Amino acid sequence: MGTLLETIHSPADLKCLNVVQMAELAAEIREFLIQTLSKTGGHLGPNLGVVELTLALHYVFNTPDDKLLFDVSHQSYIHKILTGRLDRFDTIRQPGGLNGFMLRTESEHDCYGAGHAGTALSAALGMAVARDLAGGNENVIAVAGDAAFTNGISFEALNNIAEQTKRMIIVLNDNEWSIDRNVGAIARYFHRIVTNERYRNFHDSATRLVERFGGKAAVTAMRRAEEAAKGMLWPSLLFEEFGLQYFGPIDGHNLPLLIETFKFLKSLDHPVLLHVLTQKGRGYQPALDKQKKFHGLGPYDPETGMTEPAGLPSYSEVFANTLTELAGKDERIVAITAAMPSGTGLDLFRPHFPKRYFDVGIAEEHAVIFAAGMATRGFRPVCAIYSTFLQRAFDPIVHDVCLQKLPVLFCMDRAGLSGDDGPTHHGLFDIAYLRSVPGILLMAPKDEDELADMMKTAFDQPGPAAIRYPRGAVVGVGRKKEPQALPIGKAEILKDGSDVAILGLGTMMPLAAELAARLERDGYSAALINPRFVKPLDREMIESYAGHVSAFVTFEDHVKMGGFGTAVVEALDELGSAVPVVRIGWPDNFIEHGKIADLRAKHGLSVDAAQAQVLPLLAHRRRPTLVAS
């Protein structure tokens, strides 16, 4: 750790430094981030881009009194370091350690938690209006990336800000990247501003002015910015139309310029937007060379930026390769991502069918309604969206897709516990929010071959469908040559049995199999079932086992409430059966971040826990086991 960094225990320590020392501190922070995250993993690129910006914000403003929000908040690591969490920073994303996002329970300086994009402006406006009503005086500052402005909520907030408060600062942190390259008209609009010659000239002269004269000149510089903005070639500046005064773009790595600018903006009595240009990955060549990879990654070699080679392919890759194959045979298939081409694997599909691939930006609701529109015209759209982000699109799924019985396929990547990212990213609610929607087919594969079969199944039927599959590597069973459609609503009986029926949904199959094996060893006859379909549930199978087993056990990587086990309980209730169901799934709590295996053990998603709960229900069934002599 650098010598200056060691002296920073709170933002007050920062305020004692001069600009030269702050520049040294910025370099120390970069080195510290590169070294620390090489062990823990994390969002290195975005944080390397906002070192000076965060230093300047904490230099000028006073958290926790002033309210500082980061959109998504994956870029809040420097904020954490400066606000008393330096000594614990090496625990970031580790079990029991700091969360990788802002968390209200973690620090009084984290005034708003996030993990999903597009929330900062609305939440900041809420805080500003609350301040105005309470007669307070604090500053409210929202930092949002250029990709956050592809999100509808940001614009819903913009539509309200000028009417509802006189004091709020928005910082547009423009690095031209989302996780992948930022897309769409807004991205192009920002790009036009950035590459405009007048701004370039202004920018250079503003920088020189601030460097020469400090505070006073910055005010002059800002006024000039305003003039330059007014004189631009296109008729109106977007943010001015929203009633915000627009400043910039300024160099987001020029500390004196940032400091003077924030001092000036703080004094204004109307809402403002400052456009700041930053470089994602700044100061670390591997991150500059591989922007996507270093947006967020696991441990790496700090010298080279190299990561451990992946072993088996991921579910995302199998999904994308299968989709490419199926799309080759069916021209109606189109693929849609909401700003996650690499995360979902769709970047593998894109080169094969560039015209049938759509990245709509961070716009999950739009993605789903756009898909619905295409489906009305005979296409077979696939929305590849993480389970957690699809939460945003619940209403379009109900109102636009399912109500109209449109054949949109939702491929829900990262379904189940996400691990290190924590509660904002766990995909633990999709069964609950989809199971209740009439007409949707809901499936969960036990391995990669079944994922391909389920995609084929979805395309072969006429209505909406969803498939949930986990983050990470596949089981390794390989894939048969051609995916085959599965009989709809039919479970797969892997092994018959008469005492207990064990149902392992999707990724939970190994736990179910292990429980079945243990119970068999103990002298019970255990049926092992791969449900495949959450909806429609295989009622025939349930009815048949309800006739002779003493218990069902269900395993799911999902909250118990409203999940797969609940569906089984409801089916039994409707059948008038009193056979008990041991449900293994996540409890009715938000689950913290950590290692998946540890968290499963801690929260009772284990074979031991299932065995302990089911054995008392089976006691009367026990047969003597044959012991080899």
Ligand SMILES: Cc1ncc(C[n+]2csc(CCOP(=O)(O)OP(=O)(O)O)c2C)c(N)n1
């Ligand atoms: C609703 C939602 N969809 C997708 C994501 C995944 N995601 C996390 S960060 C990010 C890109 C953010 O880009 P930007 O706002 O420009 O910030 P930068 O990382 O470039 O600093 C995306 C798409 C998310 N967090 N929330």
